[in-house]
Amino acid sequence: MKHYYYIFTGAGLSSLMTVYKMALSGRFNDKSVLLIDSNSKNTNDRTWCFWEQGKGKWDNIVSKNWDTAWFSAKSFKKELDFGDYQYKMVRGLDFYAFIFNELKQHPNIEFANQKVVDFADLQTHVLVKTETENYTCNKLFNSIYNPDIPKKGKHPVLQQHFKGWFIKTNTPVFDDSKATFMDFSIPQKGNTRFMYVLPVSSTEALIEYTLFSEHLLPEEEYDSAIKDYITGLGITYYEIADKEKGSIPMTVYPFWKNNTQNIMHIGSAGGWTKASTGYTFKNSDKQSEKLIRFLEQENDLRKFYKTNRFWFYDLLLLDILYRTNEKGSEIFAALFKKGNASPVFKFLDEETSLSEDLSVIAKCPKSLFIKALLRNIFRI
Structure with missing residues (x-):
């Protein structure tokens, strides 16, 4: 049974950001690190967007940015003034390739393409079980989200759920200098529903149907809404180059209460998603920075939490x-x-x-x- 100092169960955004920053810092080179995930991270399974002032640390993998965007409601359509902010888009595959390219340069960091089935804090160490092997470690960071956990709390739990089509047209139809940040002019049907349009050229755009609600929709309802919206844009011919879908928990449940001395929940599993909007990239960036500083000073993972007025x-x-x-x-x-x-x-x-x-x-x-x-x- 192989032992590591740190194990990360789930190699999603939060784990990869944290391990990447560990590698860059140079202060964890004497610590063995293992990332475990059943997904090999070699497909473009998602797109992250975030707003940022000026140049940022992720600019070399930002595939498109916008200085302004449209916002639409039932009664008005407005071009937004971003001030000195930009709205930036990062493709999942670009992010994974960028991170793993750096991690390959660090022999103390390994990746196991396996499915985690269980883990436990045994006080002297942590035991991690996958479908094929068992591992031990000093500290475990878990980003595998369990939807049953926040349901046990007293706080409301919603989902930001979405499906997006990346389409290509045969004639110029998009203004790629402006995104559509939120379009609420679509039928709401008793929910909070809106469309994103992220044009990367005059003939290519990601069109995404997004809801903030308690329950997910049947698969065909997302597709139908996207088709209707594309028709409403006056587009008569297009090809679907790619698709993405997902569901992000929106809750202020205190995930940190489930941490132990040697196990910390991170990412959506640790409440790193911005609860009121579902935005994840910027929040994970900030939280991973804090976690790196914390690990340089503390050993008890139960101490990593903070509530504030924004909560x-x-x-x-x-x-x-x-x-x-x-x-x-x-x-x-x-x-x-x-x-x-x-x-x-x-x-x-x-x-x-x-x-x-x-x-x-x-x-x-x-x-x-x-x-x-x-x-x-x-x-x-």
């Missing part, structure tokens, strides 16, 4: 969407109606002052948030 803001929005899921379009329309997106981006990145928080929150429908505040005031 409570997320709770309020999720409470509203859980009870009145159809109100999502109204809330986001209020946030972006004036077209000034940069204060909202800064707020969602949890980088605002309290006064800036209040100026953003003041744009939202007041009655909805006052009622949610009264329901949740004692959870602060």
Whole structure:
């Protein structure tokens, strides 16, 4: 039974970011590291988007960026002012190739293409079982999400679920200088539903149907909505070059309470997803940075957690969407109606002052948030 100092179960975004930063830091070269995942990470299984000011550390794998985008509601369509932000897109396959290319240069880091079936903290060490082998380690970081865990809590659990088609047309139909950030003009059907359009050229775009709701849809309903939207854009001929789909948990459940001295849950399994929006890339980037600094100083993984006022803001929005899921379009329309997106981006990145928080929150429908505040005031 082979022993490693660190094992990462699941080689998704959070694990790969953390191990990559371990490798770059040079401060973990004396620690053996094993990544375990049943997926070999050699396909383009997802696309990540995030907003960022100026140049960033991931720019060399950003496949497209936009300085502005459209926002559409039932009653208006607005070109957003990003200020000094850019909206950036990273393809999953580009990210995986970039990370693994670096990890290959570090002999202390290994990858096992196996399915994890169990793990346990035995106090002196951690035991990890796969379908074919068993391993031990000093510290385990788990990013395999168990949907049953947050259901045991007292907080609402929604899903950001989506399906996207990357299409190619035979004539120029897209303006690739502008993305469509959110289009709520589509039928809401009692939910929070919107379309993304991410054009990478005049004839190529990712068109994605996204919902914030409690339950997933039948597969054909995602496809039907995308087809209808493409027809509404006036596109009569296109080819589907690629597809992606996924479901991201939206919850403020305190995942850190399930950590032990030697096991930490990370990524969506550890609450690293921004609960109110489902955005993952930027949050994982920040959390992995914090984790690296933490590991240089601490040995007890139970100490890695922090709650702040943004946790409570997320709770309020999720409470509203859980009870009145159809109100999502109204809330986001209020946030972006004036077209000034940069204060909202800064707020969602949890980088605002309290006064800036209040100026953003003041744009939202007041009655909805006052009622949610009264329901949740004692959870602060």
